[in-house]
Amino acid sequence: MSAKGQDYHQRLTDFMVEHVFPAEHVYDQYRLEAGPDDHTVPPVVEELKKLARDRGLWNLFLPSESGLTNLEYAPLAELTGWSMELAPEATNCAAPDTGNMETLHLFATEEQRTQWLEPLLNGEIRSAFAMTEPAVASSDARNIETTMLRDGGDYVINGRKWWTSGANDPRCKILIVMGRTNPDAASHQQQSMILVPLDTPGVTILRSLPVFGWQDQHGHAEIVFDNVRVPASNLLGEEGGGFAIAQARLGPGRIHHCMRAIGVAERALALMVDRVNKRIAFGKPLAEQGVVQQQVALSRNEIDQARLLCHKAAWVIDQHGNKAARNEVAMIKAVAPQMACNVIDRAIQVHGGAGVTDDTPLARLYGWHRAMRLFDGPDEVHMRAIARAELGREKDALATAACRQSGTAVTS
Incomplete structure (x- = not known):
C-alpha cells in the first residue's frame, strides 16, 4: 500500500474495531424488533455516518472526492466487507449509491449534479438503479421492455422492474431507470437512462423481494411505472446512450x-x-x-x-x-x-x-x-x-512457435 493507503487503512481498521463491530448487535436488535417489512434505517447507522465523516472516512470509493486510486481503495473496501451491512453505508460507500454517484459524476448535467449528486455525496438521501425486469432475461439488456417515449418536453415511462435495490428505504429519493427510447435504432442504441424521482405520479412499489428469506433493510423493490411522466431534461447523457x-x-x-x-x-x-x-x-x-x-x-x-x-x-x-x-x-x-x-x-x-x-x-x-x-x-x-x-486473442510469437512445434511433433 502507498503511504496514503496505509494511513487510511489504519484509521479505518480502528473505526471498524472501536465503532462498527460493537454497533452490529444494536443494528440487528433494531431490525429484529422492527420486523422485516419495516425498512426504516436503524438510528445507529446515522451515528456511524457522522463518526466516519468526522474522521475523514467518507466517499472513499470516488477518486475525485477521496484522492484514492482504485488500487488504494481496494484494501479499504475489503475492510468494510467485514461488516457489509454497516461499514459500507457508514462510510458512504454502499451500493447502489456508489454506482449511481459515479454515473451522475460522469454523465449528469450541472443542474442534475446539484439536485441529486450533492445530497448523495453528503449522505442526505439514498438512490436506486432500475434495470432488471421480471418478464425478460435482463442479463442481455437488449431484452428490456420498459418504454421511455418522448412526448413533447417529457418522457413517458411504462414498464415493470424488480431487484431495484434500495428503493424501499424511506431515504431513497431518486431512481436511475433504464428503458427503451427508440425500438427502431441499432440494438445497442435503443436504450437510455433517465432520472425519476421516487415520488413521481405513476411510480408504485409493489413489494420488497427477500434473498433466501432475508429482507434487506434497504429492500429489493419490484416497481411498476404506469404512464410516469418526467421532463426530458432528466435524461442522462444522450438518447440511445444507455x-x-x-x-x-x-x-x-x-x-x-x-x-x-x-x-x-x-x-x-x-x-x-x-x-x-x-x-x-x-x-x-x-x-x-x-x-x-x-x-x-x-x-x-x-x-x-x-x-x-x-x-x-x-x-x-x-x-x-x-x-x-x-x-x-x-x-x-x-x-x-x-x-x-x-x-x-x-x-x-x-x-x-x-x-x-x-x-x-x-x-x-x-x-x-x-x-x-x-x-x-x-x-x-x-x-x-x-x-x-x-x-479471439492474437497469438504472440511464443504461442505461435509452441503450437507449431506441437503440431510438428504429432505429425512426425
Whole structure:
C-alpha cells in the first residue's frame, strides 16, 4: 500500500474495531424488533455516518472526492466487507449509491449534479438503479421492455422492474431507470437512462423481494411505472446512450462488490479458525482434524488468489480505464462471489447447526454472496466474455512457435 493507503487503512481498521463491530448487535436488535417489512434505517447507522465523516472516512470509493486510486481503495473496501451491512453505508460507500454517484459524476448535467449528486455525496438521501425486469432475461439488456417515449418536453415511462435495490428505504429519493427510447435504432442504441424521482405520479412499489428469506433493510423493490411522466431534461447523457452509461457504471461497481466479498470471506475464515480451535470432537480440537486443516488451507489459498486478481483489475482501471479493464473485471466478478461462497460454506460446516442460524452472520452472508453470482451479470455472462476474449486473442510469437512445434511433433 502507498503511504496514503496505509494511513487510511489504519484509521479505518480502528473505526471498524472501536465503532462498527460493537454497533452490529444494536443494528440487528433494531431490525429484529422492527420486523422485516419495516425498512426504516436503524438510528445507529446515522451515528456511524457522522463518526466516519468526522474522521475523514467518507466517499472513499470516488477518486475525485477521496484522492484514492482504485488500487488504494481496494484494501479499504475489503475492510468494510467485514461488516457489509454497516461499514459500507457508514462510510458512504454502499451500493447502489456508489454506482449511481459515479454515473451522475460522469454523465449528469450541472443542474442534475446539484439536485441529486450533492445530497448523495453528503449522505442526505439514498438512490436506486432500475434495470432488471421480471418478464425478460435482463442479463442481455437488449431484452428490456420498459418504454421511455418522448412526448413533447417529457418522457413517458411504462414498464415493470424488480431487484431495484434500495428503493424501499424511506431515504431513497431518486431512481436511475433504464428503458427503451427508440425500438427502431441499432440494438445497442435503443436504450437510455433517465432520472425519476421516487415520488413521481405513476411510480408504485409493489413489494420488497427477500434473498433466501432475508429482507434487506434497504429492500429489493419490484416497481411498476404506469404512464410516469418526467421532463426530458432528466435524461442522462444522450438518447440511445444507455448501454455506454451502463458499462461505465458497472465496471467500478462490479469490482467494488468483489473487494467487499474478499473482506466477507476473511471474516468467515476468522470465524472458522476461532471455531475449530475451540470445538472438541472425537477427543481433540477440530483444528487437529486433517480434513479441517485442508479446508482452512484451501480457504486461505482462494482468498489470497482472489485478492491478487482483484488488485490487478483495480490497477488496470487506474492505468488504462474501465474499458481496457473489462476482461479483468469480468474475471474477478466470476471468481470473487464463488470464492466467498466456498469459504462461507466451509465456515458454516464447521459451525454445525449454529452455522445455519442467525446466531452467526454466516447464513446471511452466504445468501447475499450466492445472489452476487447473479447480479451485475451472472457468472455465465462473465465467463462467456472471458472465453471470447481468450479465443479471439492474437497469438504472440511464443504461442505461435509452441503450437507449431506441437503440431510438428504429432505429425512426425
